[in-house]
Amino acid sequence: MLGAIKKHLSDVFHELTRRQGVVIEEEHLMKGHVHMCLSIPSKFSVSHVVGYMEGKSAVSIARNFKGKQKNFTGEAFWVRGYVISTVGLGEEMARAYIRIKKS
Structure with missing residues (x-):
């Protein structure tokens, strides 16, 4: 089941980022968290992109793996925080x- 969720999330993340013009440079999905290196257009804030990805992916997981079709009130898939670092x-x-975490 975990493998199916990881594959689904990867597909969802790639579709969501494509819609926003964000590029996933590197990614690694693990059992409790996700590591990603993203190139985000300057018109978006990091919090906008992360919130968009978390919200849409949580709905997708609920629909595809929990049998939910509507009303996700009171449910959570992601934790409330995230860690960010800018890189240059x-x-x-x-x-x-x-990549090391992926191996």
């Missing part, structure tokens, strides 16, 4: 970290 000169280091 350290971008390759961040990508390497995600």
Whole structure:
């Protein structure tokens, strides 16, 4: 089941980011969290992109794996916070970290 959810989430994340013009440079989905390196257009804030991805993906998980069709009030899939770091000169280091976690 975990493998199916990971595959589904990866597909959902790629579709959602494509819609927003965001590029997933690196990703690794694990049993409790997700590591991603994203290129986000300057017209969007990080919180907008993360909130959009969390909200839409949670609805998709509920519909596809929990049998829900409507009204997700009071349910949560993601935790309330996230960790962010901007990368510039350290971008390759961040990508390497995600790749190591993937192995």
